[in-house]
Amino acid sequence: MRILNLRSSLLRGLSAGTAVATLATGLAACGGNSDAAGKSDGETPGTVTVGAHSNGAAKETDLKVSEVKAISAELPKTIAKKGKLVIGVGALPTGSVPLNFVGDDQKTLTGAEPDFGRLVAAVLGLKPEVKNLTWENLFVGIDSGKVDTAFSNVTDTEERKKKYEFATYRQDNLGFEVPKKSTWNFDGDYRNLAGKTVSVSRGTNQEKVLLEWKAKLKKEGKDLTVKYYPDNNSVYLALNSGKIDAHFGPNPSIAYHTTHTANTPNATRSAGKFSGAGTKLQGLIAATSKKDSGLAEPVSEAINYLIKNGQYAKWLAAWNLSNEAVSTSKVNPPGLPLDNS
Numbered sequence: 499m500r501i502l503n504l505r506s507s508l509l510r511g512l513s514a515g516t517a518v519a520t521l522a523t524g525l526a527a528c529g530g531n532s533d534a535a536g537k538s539d540g541e542t543p544g545t546v547t548v549g550a551h552s553n554g555a556a557k558e559t560d561l562k563v564s565e566v567k568a569i570s571a572e573l574p575k576t577i578a579k580k581g582k583l584v585i586g587v588g589a590l591p592t593g594s595v596p597l598n599f600v601g602d603d604q605k606t607l608t609g610a611e612p613d614f615g616r617l618v619a620a621v622l623g624l625k626p627e628v629k630n631l632t633w634e635n636l637f638v639g640i641d642s643g644k645v646d647t648a649f650s651n652v653t654d655t656e657e658r659k660k661k662y663e664f665a666t667y668r669q670d671n672l673g674f675e676v677p678k679k680s681t682w683n684f685d686g687d688y689r690n691l692a693g694k695t696v697s698v699s700r701g702t703n704q705e706k707v708l709l710e711w712k713a714k715l716k717k718e719g720k721d722l723t724v725k726y727y728p729d730n731n732s733v734y735l736a737l738n739s740g741k742i743d744a745h746f747g748p749n750p751s752i753a754y755h756t757t758h759t760a761n762t763p764n765a766t767r768s769a770g771k772f773s774g775a776g777t778k779l780q781g782l783i784a785a786t787s788k789k790d791s792g793l794a795e796p797v798s799e800a801i802n803y804l805i806k807n808g809q810y811a812k813w814l815a816a817w818n819l820s821n822e823a824v825s826t827s828k829v830n831p832p833g834l835p836l837d838n839s
Contacts, residue, residue, distance in 0.1 A: 543564075544562060544563065544564045545560050545561065545562055545563075546560075546561050546563055546613075546616050546617050546620050546809075547559070547560050547561070548561060548613040548614075548616075548617070548812075548813050548816050548817070549608070549613065549816040549817065550601065550606065550608055551601025551602050551603050551606045551608045552596070552601060552602075552608050552609075553595075553601065553602045555595050555596040555599075555609075555754060555817070555818075556596060556608075556610070556816045556817045556818070557815075557816050558816070559812060559813075559815075559816040561617065561809045561812055561813065562809075563617055563620045563621060563804070563807075563809050564620065564621075565620070565621065565622065565623030566621050566622075566623075566800070566803055567623070569621060569622060569796055569799045569800055569803060570621075570622045570623040570624075570796070572795060572796040572799065573622060573624075573792075573793075573796050574791065574792040574793065577624070577646060577793065581624060581625060582619075582624050582625040582626070582627050583615070583618070583619040583622060583624040583625070583626055583627065583646050583647065584627045584629060584644065584645050584646040584647075585612065585615035585616070585619065585626055585627065585628045585629065585645070585646070585647060585648070585649055586629050586631060586636045586639050586640060586645035586646075586647070586648040586649075586650060587607060587609075587611055587612050587615070587628060587629065587630055587631070587636070587648070587649060587650045588631055588632060588633035588634075588635075588636035588648070588650045589607060589609070589630050589631075589650070590630055590631055590632045590635075591632070591728065591729050592729035592730045592731060593609070593730075594609075594651070594730065594747075594748065594751045595609070595751060595754050595755070596609060596610055596750060596751070596754045596817050596818070596819070597609050597610055597611050597650075597651050597748065597750055597751060598610075598611045598612055598650060598651075607628055607630050609817075610750070610813070610814075610817040610819055611649045611650050611651060612628050612649060613813060613816075613817070614649055614667065614813055615628065615647070615649035615785075616628070617804055617809060617810075617813060618649075618785065618797055618800045618801060618804070621800035621803050621804065622796060622797075622800055629644070629645060631645075633650075633699070633700075633701055633702070634701055636648055636650055640662065640786065640787065640788050641661070641788065643788070646787065646791075646793060647785050647786060647787040647793055647797060648785065648786040648787075649785055650786075651670075651748055651750075651783055652664075652783065652784060652785075652786040653670045653703035653774045653775070653781055653782070653783060653784075653833065653834060654666060654670075654775070654781070654782045654783070654784045654830075654831065654833035654834070655703060655706075655775075655833045655834040656832075656833050656834060656835055656836050657706075657834075657836055658786070658833070659789070659830060659833065660789075661788070661789055662786050662787065662788060662789055663786075663787050663788070663789050663790070663791065663793070663794040663829070663830055664782075664784035664785065664786060664787075664794060664829065664830050664831075664833070665784055665785040665787075665793075665794045665795075665797040665798035665801060665827055665828075665829055666782040666783065666784040666785075666798075666801075666824060666827050666828050666829075666831060667783060667784065667785060667801050667810075667824065667827055668782070668783040668814075668819070668822045668823070668824060669780060669781065669782065669783070669822040669823070669824060670703070670748075670773070670774030670775065670780075670781030670782050670783045671748075671749040671750075671771050671772070671773060671774060671781065671822065672703075672704050672707065672746060672747065672748065672749055672771065672772045672773070672774050672781075673746070673747065673748070673749035673752040673753070673768055673769075673770065673771045673772070674696075674744045674745070674746055674752075674768065674769040674770050674771075675737070675744060675745045675747065675752045675755065675756065675766050675767070675768060675769065676737070676743065676744045676745075676766060676767060676769040677737060677738065677764075677765075677766055677767075678765040678766055678767045680743070680744075680767075680769070682694070682743060682744065682769055683769045683770050684744075684769050684770030684771075684772070685770060686770065686772070688711040688714060688715070689715070689718075689720075691711055691712075691715065691722045692715055692718075692720035692721065692722065693720065693721065693722075694722060694723070694743040694744060695723040695724075695725060695741070695742045695743050695744075696708060696722065696723070696724060696725065696742060696743060696744045696745065696746050697724075697725045697726065697727055697733050697736060697737075697742045697744075697745045697746070698724060698725075698726070698745070698746045698747070699726070699747065700726055703774050703781075703834060704746050704747060704748070704774070705724075706834070707746075707772070707774075707776070707834075708722075708724060708746050709724065710837075712724060725741075725742055733745050734755075734764070734766075737766065738764045744769060749768075749771055749822075750819055750822065752766075752768055753768065753818075754818075756768055774834065775832075775833055775834045775835075776834055776835060778835075779832060779833070779834070779835075781833075781834065782824065782828075782831065782833065783822075785797045785798075785801070794829045794830065795829055797827075798827040798828065798829045799827075801827035802826060802827050805824075805825070805826065805827065810823070811823065
């Protein structure tokens with residue numbers, strides 16, 4: 499079946515449902531659990547290209563980065579011996595622009611997350627091998643050892659630390675997206691969700707947060723209806739048709755979507771943000787590896803090298819995510835509490 503490319507000019511003129519549906523078709527062509535080729539295959543040694551095949555979501559940028567032997571020497575022997583870093587990305591079935599999605603060549607897994615994984619691999623002197631999986635199978639892959647580390651907008655949480663270790667690299671902010679005509683706003687207060695119907699993705703940090711708000715409202719004699727949909731296309735169809743009042747998801751994806759639907763009949767807007775670590779902590783996104791794998795320390799050092807030497811800032815700028823920068827990468831810092839208090 500012929501698949502249409504999503505050029506940035508065309509995307510701005512499409513309705514939200516049409517744009518996401520076409521993007522979903524491109525992602526489906528990738529198949530499940532398959533390797534996703536990156537621009538790195540044809541790059542000049544010592545160069546990593548970020549923002550390739552992004553359909554206008556990023557500015558394609560070449561970044562100079564090479565192995566830092568003082569850091570790569572700290573890799574676990576099993577990883578160093580095989581000479582590659584298997585990077586897991588949970589982008590199936592439809593991905594999430596600008597974080598992870600199949601690009602305009604209908605095969606390259608692009609986005610801020612796989613790009614950053616490839617930058618880290620370069621510092622570690624390893625060949626990046628990116629695997630595109632569903633969100634659930636991303637963690638199965640880490641558990642089984644088929645995935646070394648995930649770069650997939652994974653939030654640092656105390657629950658996940660029972661099985662995984664983290665090297666942080668970006669702020670984690672969640673957001674609510676509503677139709678532009680809606681007058682509702684979150685305003686930082688879960689009580690404003692009373693009587694609303696909100697969609698969220700299963701197995702995510704935002705689902706945990708939303709379900710705990712639902713439980714609090716129930717104790718107060720109020721109701722919050724939570725809906726689940728299989729992909730972004732279904733979410734936006736439900737939002738546009740009024741079946742849901744809002745969608746709760748990663749703020750970068752919401753910011754992108756509201757920008758690219760601004761001049762369409764299905765325009766949306768942000769109705770408020772919330773830290774992915776609850777009310778008392780700034781949430782953090784982290785490279786996620788199996789607990790006691792020995793990867794968190796060298797990955798964190800590689801990230802700090804990229805921060806210090808400027809590639810980190812240029813990567814964020816290419817994907818319009820500079821407002822989610824962190825000053826340093828940390829290993830297993832405090833994350834979303836078990837009780838989300």
